[in-house]
Amino acid sequence: RAKEEGRDAYRFFTGSMDESIIVRRAIEQDLRIALDTGEGLSVCYQPQMDGSGTIVTGLEALIRWHHAVRGELTPEAFIPIAEEAGLIDQLGKWVLEQACGVARLWPDLSIAVNVSPLQFRTHGCAEALEAIVRAAGVEPGQIELEITEGILLDEDEVVRDALARLRRIGFRIALDDFGTGYSSLSYLRKFEVDKIKIDRSFVKRLGHDNEAAAIIHAVVTLGHAMALSVTAEGVETEEQGQMLRLAGCNELQGFLFSEAVPQAAIQQLVDRKRTSLAA
Numbered sequence: 022r023a024k025e026e027g028r029d030a031y032r033f034f035t036g037s038m039d040e041s042i043i044v045r046r047a048i049e050q051d052l053r054i055a056l057d058t059g060e061g062l063s064v065c066y067q068p069q070m071d072g073s074g075t076i077v078t079g080l081e082a083l084i085r086w087h088h089a090v091r092g093e094l095t096p097e098a099f100i101p102i103a104e105e106a107g108l109i110d111q112l113g114k115w116v117l118e119q120a121c122g123v124a125r126l127w128p129d130l131s132i133a134v135n136v137s138p139l140q141f142r143t144h145g146c147a148e149a150l151e152a153i154v155r156a157a158g159v160e161p162g163q164i165e166l167e168i169t170e171g172i173l174l175d176e177d178e179v180v181r182d183a184l185a186r187l188r189r190i191g192f193r194i195a196l197d198d199f200g201t202g203y204s205s206l207s208y209l210r211k212f213e214v215d216k217i218k219i220d221r222s223f224v225k226r227l228g229h230d231n232e233a234a235a236i237i238h239a240v241v242t243l244g245h246a247m248a249l250s251v252t253a254e255g256v257e258t259e260e261q262g263q264m265l266r267l268a269g270c271n272e273l274q275g276f277l278f279s280e281a282v283p284q285a286a287i288q289q290l291v292d293r294k295r296t297s298l299a300a
């Protein structure tokens with residue numbers, strides 16, 4: 022996935038190498054200012070549905086940046102820049118603070134926040150995240166931290182330790198983009214998590230090839246055998262939703278239900294009564 026992101030970032034910065042470096046620098050500068058002022062930055066929330074696709078059980082916080090000159094920049098374009106520029110800690114904390122505000126307003130919903138691998142490298146990161154959540158008057162148990170498998174590649178000890186401390190504090194941990202890493206299965210054995218999120222690349226292939234369905238069934242079986250909750254990401258069609266429901270996924274997330282929306286539109290999503298996916 023890191024590779025994939027790198028490629029995306031590269032595609033975004035077309036043109037000569039020099040130009041790409043200049044653009045990158047400029048974006049880095051603007052991001053620094055945006056983080057200090059909050060201007061142009063916002064967080065949108067995508068609903069996570071129960072296994073039948075009927076009710077909203079949680080929300081995933083996703084950062085948005087509307088750049089005054091360049092327009093909407095995707096997280097895939099600027100998160101790597103933030104990571105490289107040493108701004109990801111500040112960005113991650115800002116998103117968590119916003120998400121905690123939402124957590125307080127919707128105490129019945131679980132709120133998921135993406136955490137960059139780099140945030141785990143900082144000493145005392147678990148306690149820093151806890152401090153933010155407590156200051157907002159939110160129980161860590163309401164917050165789910167989504168980490169990608171790539172995180173776990175190096176520095177086993179540091180990551181394992183941070184995850185253990187976060188779980189002891191009460192945060193729940195979800196393994197994001199599951200299946201795209203290099204050794205998903207060994208990670209599951211080594212690192213204690215609460216949930217796996219099947220990457221949307223598998224969901225996308227549902228209905229087109231039998232292999233994708235077989236992989237999803239296998240992941241659900243494995244996850245449940247390990248007492249983990251299993252979420253499917255990127256659900257776009259009724260057909261996919263039905264297949265995932267039948268496969269036994271605990272939660273479904275994707276454009277079929279809703280894209281990420283501003284905080285002002287959350288209540289509308291929660292109130293909406295959706296017919297469950299046909300079995």
Ligand code: C2E
Pocket residue numbers: 067082083084095096097100113116135136137167197198221254255256257274275276277280281
């Ligand atoms: P992710 O955590 O795997 O988030 C899911 C991404 O898939 C989101 O893209 C979401 O809008 C998109 N998505 C959801 N449902 C569907 C669907 O049905 N079809 C398709 N095609 N896409 C769907 P987004 O918001 O552009 O974020 C991309 C990635 O950027 C995220 O992937 C996450 O890795 C990263 N990201 C976003 N916000 C943050 C943040 O606050 N902190 C950090 N560290 N990373 C973030």
Ligand code: MG
Pocket residue numbers: 081135167197
């Ligand atoms: Mg995520």
Ligand code: MG
Pocket residue numbers: 197198218220221254
């Ligand atoms: Mg994902």
Ligand code: MG
Pocket residue numbers: 198
């Ligand atoms: Mg992703």
